Every structure is written in structure tokens, then in C-alpha cells.
Amino acid sequence: MIELLSSLVLPLCLLCxxxxxxxxxxxxxxxxxRGIREGERITLSIFPSLLLLSVGTSMxxxxxxxxxxxxxxxxxVGIFGIPEDALPLILLRPFSGSGSTALLEGLFxxxxxxxxxxxxxxxxxxxxxxxxxxxxxxxxxxxxxKSRYALPLAALTMLLCMLLSSAVCRLFGL
Amino acid sequence: MVGxxxxxxxxxxxxxxxxxGQTEALQGAIFSGAARAVxxxxxLLGMQCLCTGLLSLLRGAGAIGFLRRLLSPFLRLCFPNxxxxxxxxxxxxxSISANLLGVSNAATPFALSAMQKMQEQNPHKEAPTxxxxxxAVLNSNAFSLLPTTLLALRAAAGSPSPSRVLPAILxxxxxxTLFCALLCRLFAKLxxxxxxxxx
Numbered sequence: 001m002i003e004l005l006s007s008l009v010l011p012l013c014l015l016c017x018x019x020x021x022x023x024x025x026x027x028x029x030x031x032x033x034r035g036i037r038e039g040e041r042i043t044l045s046i047f048p049s050l051l052l053l054s055v056g057t058s059m060x061x062x063x064x065x066x067x068x069x070x071x072x073x074x075x076x077v078g079i080f081g082i083p084e085d086a087l088p089l090i091l092l093r094p095f096s097g098s099g100s101t102a103l104l105e106g107l108f109x110x111x112x113x114x115x116x117x118x119x120x121x122x123x124x125x126x127x128x129x130x131x132x133x134x135x136x137x138x139x140x141x142x143x144x145x146k147s148r149y150a151l152p153l154a155a156l157t158m159l160l161c162m163l164l165s166s167a168v169c170r171l172f173g174l
Numbered sequence: 175m176v177g178x179x180x181x182x183x184x185x186x187x188x189x190x191x192x193x194x195g196q197t198e199a200l201q202g203a204i205f206s207g208a209a210r211a212v213x214x215x216x217x218l219l220g221m222q223c224l225c226t227g228l229l230s231l232l233r234g235a236g237a238i239g240f241l242r243r244l245l246s247p248f249l250r251l252c253f254p255n256x257x258x259x260x261x262x263x264x265x266x267x268x269s270i271s272a273n274l275l276g277v278s279n280a281a282t283p284f285a286l287s288a289m290q291k292m293q294e295q296n297p298h299k300e301a302p303t304x305x306x307x308x309x310a311v312l313n314s315n316a317f318s319l320l321p322t323t324l325l326a327l328r329a330a331a332g333s334p335s336p337s338r339v340l341p342a343i344l345x346x347x348x349x350x351t352l353f354c355a356l357l358c359r360l361f362a363k364l365x366x367x368x369x370x371x372x373x
Contacts, residue, residue, distance in 0.1 A: 009275055017228045020235045028234050035230025039223030042286050043215060049176045050218075051211040056183030058207025063187035064194030095183075098210070101327070108331035119339055122328060126321045126343040127350055131314035138310045140176040141286055142293035145300040147175070149361045150307045157315050157354045164346045172342050 042141070049140035053133055061099030066092040081166045083117040085110070090124065090162055094132040094155070100125065119174040123165040128158050222283040229264065229287070238264055245271075252312070252355050253305045262291030266309055276318035285313050304362040308355070315354050317347030 021028050066088035073091075074084040082090075089103040104125050111117040131154035139147055191200045232238055245267035253266060265288035272281035292306050293299070302310070321343060328336035 010277060010280070014228070017231055020237065021231060024235050026234055028231050031234030032227045032231045035227035036223040038230070038287075039226035039283065040219065042226070042283075042290060043219040043222045046218075046286065047211070047215050050215055051208065052176050052180040053183075054211035054214065055204055055207035056180050056187070058203040058210065059187035059200055060183050060190075062196060062199040062203035063190040064196040064199075065186060065190035068190050068194055101323075105327060105331070108327065113328045113331040113333035113336070114338070118331075118333075119342075122324060122339045123342045123346055126324045126339065127315075127317040127347040129314050129316055131311070134314035135310045136176060136179050138285060138289050138306075138313075139302060142289050143299070144293075144302050144306075145175050146302070148301055148307060148367075149365050150302065150310055153307070153354070153357055153361055154311045154314050156357065157311065157350060160353055161315065161346060161350045164349055165342070168342045168346050172345075174339065174342060 046137065046141040049137060053136055057096040057099065057130075057133060061092055061096045061102075066099075066103070080163055081170060082162060083120055085117055086121050086124065089121055090158075093125070093128050094130060094158060096133065097130045100130070116169070116174075120165055120169050123169055123174075124162060127165065128161045131155070131158060217279070218282065221279045222286065225268075225280055225283040226287055229268070229284075241267070252308055252358070262288040262295075265291060266305075269309065270312060270316070273313055273316035274319055276320050276322050278316075278318075281313060281316070285309060298367075301367070304358070304367055307362075308358040311354060311358060312351070315350060317343060317351065319344070 021032065069091050070084070070087035074087055077084060077087060085107060089100055089107065092103060093100045104121055107121045108118055113119075113122065132151065135147060135150050135154060139150070187200060187203075191197045232241070241264055245264075248270075249263055249267060253263075265284045269281045269284035269288055272278070272284060288309060289306060292303060292309075296303050296306070324339075324343075325336045328339070
């Protein structure tokens with residue numbers, strides 16, 4: 001039921017806009033075209049940042065950095081009940097969406113999607129996102145040079161996400 | 175800013191690959207990263223133009239007032255400064271709503287438009303305002319009420335009930351988002367924006 005509703009939202013919005021376009025007396029076609037041109041401008045302006053970020057994060061996920069750092073940090077996370085093998089996923093998550101999806105799939109194939117590791121990874125992946133990439137992209141798209149407390153704040157939130165995922169999984173008996 | 179981030183990522187990758195011996199993979203990653211930037215940009219171009227275009231149409235039709243009234247309680251809570259700076263409010267709300275509905279392809283375009291509008295109002299062009307940070311951080315920790323990609327991955331991995339993690343995801347997601355919004359307000363007070371006077 002929920003799937004049906006959520007999959008209808010976007011088409012419904014488009015339908016409303018299309019009907020407005022046809023039946024409104026105002027020259028909405030001009031507004032539409034002006035908006036589309038604005039969209040072109042925005043996308044072109046972010047391409048340089050997007051390129052550099054894409055290459056950088058791609059290199060990071062292929063360099064073995066997550067596994068390397070994970071081997072140093074694994075004694076620590078055991079205390080919080082976080083599966084050691086999920087650590088590379090946690091470390092890569094801020095940087096790369098495709099890289100972390102690949103790691104997630106790897107965990108599923110090795111441990112099964114419903115194992116302790118698999119469920120933790122599922123909950124963590126479903127509630128976190130590539131904050132380093134997103135913040136960098138948003139800020140560089142408008143030419144900001146500083147980021148103030150954005151990155152530390154996002155990192156703290158992801159830390160909480162990690163701890164909560166572990167706790168809630170255990171609480172719900174997953 | 176991106177230059178420094180790029181330098182950080184490349185140096186870290188380079189050093190790691192020396193330690194792990196994955197130097198060949200590193201070279202391939204440069205090519206695939208560059209190629210991916212193009213495919214992502216093209217996909218973004220389509221959605222960005224569609225979103226900005228339709229929003230412009232709605233503005234022209236005067237339908238935005240309805241949207242604004244619907245979303246204003248949430249705005250007042252998380253983005254206090256948009257009371258004063260009126261630009262970008264609809265884009266902020268649409269971006270966050272899109273993320274909640276799992277349509278992240280629409281969330282990014284609206285967020286980018288919102289950032290542009292907020293930057294126009296930004297008195298210090300080099301540093302982000304509190305609201306810009308709040309939007310960026312909320313979007314970068316966004317969970318969706320229905321994480322379709324995750325469920326698809328679980329099903330593909332052979333899970334008999336992919337959605338058994340949904341209650342956990344909802345709980346963790348809600349708590350994390352709440353925590354994040356609170357932290358945003360706290361950090362805004364602790365690290366004020368170039369010391370200008372506001373609440």
C-alpha cells in the first residue's frame with residue numbers, strides 16, 4: 001500500500017503541473033522554459049566540482065583505504081557491538097555511494113542479508129548517506145571556500161547512526 | 175575548496191594503495207571516476223531542469239502559496255533564518271520531502287537550487303550560513319521512509335523478508351534526524367556566523 005502511494009507521488013505532481021500548463025490562462029510555458037534554462041545553468045556550474053569529487057572518491061574506494069583503516073579500528077568497535085567486517089562500509093560511507101553499495105553487497109554475499117552483520121549493515125546503510133560528498137558538492141556548487149562546522153556535525157551524526165543501528169538491531173532482535 | 179578536498183582524497187588514496195598494494199586498481203579508478211562524473215551529470219541535468227522548470231511553472235501559476243502554508247511549521251523549526259530571507263524556502267522543503275519519499279534524484283536538484291538562492295542572500299560569500307549548513311547536513315543524513323534501493327539489494331541477496339529491517343531503519347532514522355536538527359541549532363549558537371546578531 002505504502003509502495004503504491006509513494007510511487008504515485010511524482011507522477012501525480014507531474015500530472016498537476018501538466019494540467020496547469022494546459023488550462024491556465026497565464027503564459028506558463030515561458031515560466032517553464034525559463035526554469036529549465038536555469039536548471040541547465042546550475043548543472044553546468046557544478047560539473048567541475050562533481051568531476052573532481054567523483055575521481056577522488058573513486059580512487060579512495062579502490063585504494064584499499066577502508067580495509068586498511070578498519071584493521072586499525074576493529075578492536076575499538078567490538079566494544080560497541082558493531083560487527084568488525086562492517087567497518088570498511090562505515091568508513092567508506094561518507095565518501096562514496098557506489099563504493100559503499102559494493103561493500104554492502106559483498107557483506108550480503110559473505111554473511112547473508114539477514115545475519116547479524118547483514119542486518120546491521122542494512123540499517124546503517126538505510127539511515128546514512130555520503131555526507132562528505134554531498135556537503136562538498138552543495139558548497140562548491142555556490143563557490144563557498146569554507147564549510148564551518150558542517151563536516152564535524154555530519155561526522156558526529158554518522159557516529160550516532162552507527163551506534164544506534166547496532167543498539168536498535170539488538171533491541172529488535174534482528 | 176574542492177581543490178583542497180581533491181588533494182586530500184588523492185593523497186590519502188595514493189598512500190593507502192602503497193600500503194595495500196592495490197595500485198593497479200587505483201589507476202582504473204581514475205578512469206571510472208571520470209566517466210562516472212559524466213553519467214551522473216547527464217542524469218542530474220535532466221532531473222535538475224525538470225525540477226527547476228516545474229517549480230518555476232508552479233510559481234507562475236501562483237500555486238506556491240499552498241505549498242508554503244503546508245510546509246511552514248517544519249521550516250520554522252529547522253531553518254529559523256528563512257523567516258527573514260524568503261528565498262529558497264520552497265526548494266528547501268521540496269528537497270527534504272523528496273529525500274523522505276526516497277526520490278533522491280529530485281532531492282539533489284532542489285537542494286542545489288536552494289543553495290543558489292541562499293547564497294544570493296548570503297552577506298559573506300565565502301562561508302555558508304547556518305541554514306545552508308542545516309540543509310546540507312540534513313540531506314546528507316537523510317533516510318527515506320521507503321528505502322527502495324536497499325530493499326531491492328536485500329531481495330537480490332536472497333533475503334526471504336527484505337522489509338524486516340524497516341522498523342529499525344525508521345527508528346534509527348528518526349532519532350538520527352532529530353539529533354542532527356538539534357545539533358544544527360546548538361552548533362549555530364556555539365559557532366556563530368561571523369558574530370552577527372541573531373537569536
